Amino acid sequence: MSQALVSARWDAEYREGRYAGEPPLPFVDRILATIHASSMAERRGLYIGCGNGRNYLPLVRSGLHLYGLDLSAEALRQLAAREPALAKRLICTDFRTFVSRCRFSYVIAIQVFQHGVAADVAGYFAGVGSLLSPGGLFFLRVNAASTQVRRPHTVIERNDSGGFTIRYESGPKQGLPVHFLTRDELHTLTRNDFAVVAEPREGVAVRTPPETGHWVQWEAIWKRLDGKSAWRGRRNGP
Template sequence: MSQSQVSARWDAEYRSGRYAGEPPLPFVDEIRATLHASSVAERRGLYIGCGNGRNYLPLVRSGLRLYGLDLSSVALHQLAAREPALSMRLICADFRTFVSRCRFSYVIAIQVFQHGAAADVAKYFAGVGSLLSPGGLFFLRANAASTHVRRPHTVIERNDFGGFTVRYESGPKQGLPVHFYARDELQALAPDDFALVAEPREAVTARTPPETGHWVQWEAIWKRPEA
């Protein structure tokens, strides 16, 4: 599926009310606290996959100088309508092909690095490595391999760590590849000079009945050493 087709799919999701009225994830509080206790809070950061602001806005409203990037122009228009003053900080792009002339002191990716197959996953982590300044922090939340994948799907990739990629056969992500990470895979993908600040932990969410099983996400924080 081409980049324009993926963008159009997400545009349709946001037009239909995706994330409207949903509260921010608890991980946002940890990100905010970690940044405000660090030396980089007043510097420039990048939120990858900011959408229409569910998790992005609470961080910006806490005083962070945070830029938002998303491939959905509809999501960014919705976000700018909520906070017009932020429009100059919003970037419409696919992170896999995003090129920046500057580096960032912190990078946040919440539930976005799971979209795509193994080749896309590698691009995500390499992209963070190229953008994060020395001493910078990287915050990640992404699918865990222990998730009970409920919707009809086909497993299209598996790796030696235990991670895998599925292609959904129904639902809003029909036809799209989605990756589920194993724990050791995360550390293998992180750039060599990244050190863990918060070890990967699984955030478990029970599915709403009548659905059964759990949706599981890794949450982790890395730091690039000072030069």
């Protein structure tokens, strides 16, 4: 999956008004409630795929000390224009190559860890394990395999857990791989480094007519285990 191609596609989407005026997802309220209950609001967090701020800004405005990471320079330009004071907290890079000299108390990834093939997804989860402090929280919203995929596509891989990857043949993600996960796959990806705080649950969204079918997203919360750390000494970020 070419970083340059993905970045260019998302830049175009944001220039055309992607997420403009859309309200934050309800998952934002769960994130805030969990972080405040854990007394982590003033600690350093990382939002992966913050985009132009649809969900990121409500979190920051509620008092979180949250860095935002995205590979779309256009999205971050729009976000910084909305909240100039946050510009120093914004990082333009692909999470697969992101490095940091510090660990975070919580990491948030909303509708971003589905981009790529299964190996990319596994790398995302390993990266979160590396960046979280022991006891740190991981908030995830991601594609579920029970989604009814309607746009023309080709299935390019399946795994033993029932997850699968498609390549879209049309639309804004044409040519890009997108992965859909099962509950068993989430368990496999988290069992070594994380403990469940909130079990994965599916949220179903019915498509707006004339489109048919439904889109399904997992939402879950985990805690980084205090045992042997996956920390690999990343050194070049905030």
